[in-house]
Amino acid sequence: MRLSRPFFQIPVLFDVARLQAEVAALPGEAWVAHPDRLPGNSAARLISAGGGETDAVHGQMLATRWLQSMPYLQQVLAGFGVVWSRSRLMRLAAGADVPEHADINYHWHTRVRVHIPVFTQPAVRFHCDGEAVHMAAGEAWIFDNWRRHHVENRASAERIHLVADTTGTAAFWRLACGPTPPRAQWRTLAWDPGASPELLTEDGQRSPVMPAAEAQWLIDDLCAELAITDDTAAARARAARFGKLLESFLFDWRQLCALHGVGGRGLEDFRRLAGAVREAAGPLAEGLVMRTNDASALLVLEKRVLQHLVVD
Structure with missing residues (x-):
């Protein structure tokens, strides 16, 4: 924390x-x-x-x-x-x-x-x-x-x-x-x-799917910490596309939550969306780190958000 x-x-x-x-x-x-x-x-x-x-x-x-x-x-x-x-x-x-x-x-x-x-x-x-x-x-x-x-x-x-x-x-x-x-x-x-x-x-129980509000909170927090290691026009453009990717993901995750709820229905739809954003984020996150601790933005996205979107 x-x-x-x-x-x-x-x-x-x-x-x-x-x-x-x-x-x-x-x-x-x-x-x-x-x-x-x-x-x-x-x-x-x-x-x-x-x-x-x-x-x-x-x-x-x-x-x-x-x-x-x-x-x-x-x-x-x-x-x-x-x-x-x-x-x-x-x-x-x-x-x-x-x-x-x-x-x-x-x-x-x-x-x-x-x-x-x-x-x-x-x-x-x-x-x-x-x-x-x-x-x-x-x-x-x-x-x-x-x-x-x-x-x-x-x-x-x-x-x-x-x-x-x-x-x-x-x-x-x-x-x-x-x-x-x-x-x-x-x-x-x-x-x-x-x-x-x-x-x-702690009881430790979670819903099978991360609620949209929690996903929004985690990603907003991540985006607020983003920093560019090499301040070039290309790096700034990648960072902007990375942010847009996460914004689009949140719209689609919210829609899936509205369609299926978070109790375990439609898990393959949720997994498919999580996999798609994981694949698209890789090239866009190059040179992006967290301002406070220099951790890789891609690693933080994976460990703090993507790994926990769906509980197996």
């Missing part, structure tokens, strides 16, 4: 000793390799599709057996009062990095990632769009993952963060991005052995 600046620290604190005790108690089998096999990166799944050992971002999100064994982490997540999507413990080995990237997938258009450091040292630095911060243990942070970002662990020990994805309630966004009170006034969520927290998780 795009934010008005790279980092926001949420004015709330957590019991570091309790966090560390619960994480340290996890068995080795809880930790799995990063989905992209990044060296030195591993994770323990806390909320996942069906509560299983998967990194999928679609489906009914449920607590895994690992989270069920961690009562304080459940209290931490429930304490935000938001609905959670995929959430994990992310471990970065000493000397390892998270390579620079931007999160352009559909999942991230409306979601932000909350970071709560559990084990860390000052030599761990989180970089985003030219700024760098150290997130201290027991703090809570969000960042603009549409911008390019990376992490460096130059410490002598591994770094472990609780990372949890949410769209956030209005109250969450007021807390996260509103005026920050003095640190002495921040709330600390203490461990409560008698608590029975209610963990809210």
Whole structure:
């Protein structure tokens, strides 16, 4: 999700000793390799599709057996009062990095990632769009993952963060991005052995076809970010044709939604239109990138829109 600046620290604190005790108690089998096999990166799944050992971002999100064994982490997540999507413990080995990237997938258009450091040292630095911060243990942070970002662990020990994805309630966004009170006034969520927290998780169900209003929203957002890498007459003309192509696609998608609805009828018609715009966009998108993060416009169109127009 795009934010008005790279980092926001949420004015709330957590019991570091309790966090560390619960994480340290996890068995080795809880930790799995990063989905992209990044060296030195591993994770323990806390909320996942069906509560299983998967990194999928679609489906009914449920607590895994690992989270069920961690009562304080459940209290931490429930304490935000938001609905959670995929959430994990992310471990970065000493000397390892998270390579620079931007999160352009559909999942991230409306979601932000909350970071709560559990084990860390000052030599761990989180970089985003030219700024760098150290997130201290027991703090809570969000960042603009549409911008390019990376992490460096130059410490002598591994770094472990609780990372949890949410769209956030209005109250969450007021807390996260509103005026920050003095640190002495921040709330600390203490461990409560008698608590029975209610963990809210995403249902994950989508209509088989993306509604026309959502397609319009996603493409309008993409077009507002378009930039030309080489400002020539030919490049400007291609960009104009690219915009017209997407405009025409939206007219036709809206008509198909009016004809078939979004409940699953006429799927071949929808797939045919999506395939046609995918094929036509390739040559027109040459030299087009996103202004904020330099991601390829064609890649963003594919990952944020085209792959999600029809749910198989």
